[in-house]
Amino acid sequence: MSFKNVHDDGASNDNRGIAASLIEKMENYQFVFVMYLMRRLLGITNELSLALQQNDQNIVQAMRLIEAVKVQLQDLRETGWEAFLEQVRSFCEGNSIPVPNMEDHMRIRGRSRREGQVITHFHHYRVEIFCEVIDLIAQEMQNRFPETSTELLLLLSCLDPRDSFSKFNIHKLLRLAELYPEDFTMTERMMLEDQLATFIYDVRHDPDFINVGDLGGFARKMVETGKHIIFPLIYRLIELALVLPVATASVERVFSAMNIVKTDLRNKMGDEWMNDSLVVYIEREVFATIDNEAILQRFQKMQTRRMQLPPLSLTHMPHISSTNAGIGSSSSMHK
Incomplete structure (x- = not known):
């Protein structure tokens, strides 16, 4: 209307x-x-x-x-x-x-x-x-x-395995390692240059890597073929590359979810409680795979509590015999 x-x-x-x-x-x-x-x-x-x-x-x-x-x-x-x-x-x-x-x-x-x-x-x-x-x-x-973040993401794109690693660039990947001085020492950065040259020749001629379409699949294939042991410094770069996009996506998803989780009725929610609630809401697909009974027992064991929480389903109930329950025994009937 x-x-x-x-x-x-x-x-x-x-x-x-x-x-x-x-x-x-x-x-x-x-x-x-x-x-x-x-x-x-x-x-x-x-x-x-x-x-x-x-x-x-x-x-x-x-x-x-x-x-x-x-x-x-x-x-x-x-x-x-x-x-x-x-x-x-x-x-x-x-x-x-x-x-x-x-x-x-x-x-x-x-x-x-x-x-x-x-x-x-x-x-x-x-x-x-x-x-x-x-x-x-x-x-x-x-x-x-900002320019620094944009540069970082562009450097990470050099590890993209599609089109036979068409974006691969040794100098840019060395620059990427320089941005992480705590993860790559000066000696390791010198070794990395040699590893990169050998690595790109190896994966471009390895049939196991022909159909790899994303960085996550690339990392799994490296573990399956044992190349993460042969090229540990390159695998370390890939691990860093896998972390950053997830962080970026999480930030965007947090802003979208915040208006749903922190409503007018919850405007006094503390930071810690709000963060925990956002994690559960944003990663709900992951939490859906966790059995509720496991969560309940985890909560029960966190500290000593005045009462024992009951199990959520009968399958977790302890077996109670008629003798232990005092049902049908002559002594209980006499009592």
Whole structure:
């Protein structure tokens, strides 16, 4: 049911009044302007948001999407204003919504009439809304994906086994090892260069690695073939490469799950309890494989408790004989 129907056929004056107020606010140029802007920005960032929330991430594809979003945001800010403004104007005129003259003046919001400070509609919509919102998103992108993190992910992509390790680059992988000085000593980094040259020749000519399509499968195949022992430094790099995408995905999934776990009714939830709840919610597929009885017994054994928790199912109940229960024995009957 539309607001128009509520306004015309509402059962009470309150409902009709609320509907009329909402219609008035929606049939406003600024409302349309903001909605078009949000639609455009969400359209630009949608694919990246979905990609970062996937459990199995393609690092190369994620990096391309990050760069694509940054470029599109910058292009929209610098060259997209006129086309965007025309879209908003066309919609408003088609729906009989008044369009302000961008050169006319308007009072600054939050200022009293006595102060008399005014700005143009152009300044309000172009600078205070259009550019400011784009700049906020661009800054957030920069904070979440700084150059150092982007470089790290691009270096990790050199271990991608697809297309016969087409992204493999010894110099970039050596740079990756330099970013982890606590995991690779100076001597090990010198040894790593020789290992990488031998390693890439070996796996490109090994039929066991022809159909490997992702880094996780690559690591498993190395263990199955024993190459993790022959090339321990390279296997260490792969372990690091497997950890980072999981951390990135977890961060994105946490932000999405936080609004579900920490509701208005749980707004005083402590950090530790919230973290535990988020882990259980986000990794619910993993926790679904754990038997509830095992969780109950784990909880029971954490510390001495005043009472023993009963088992969840009869299969875990201890066998009780009729003798022990005192059922049917002559002594119990005499008692």
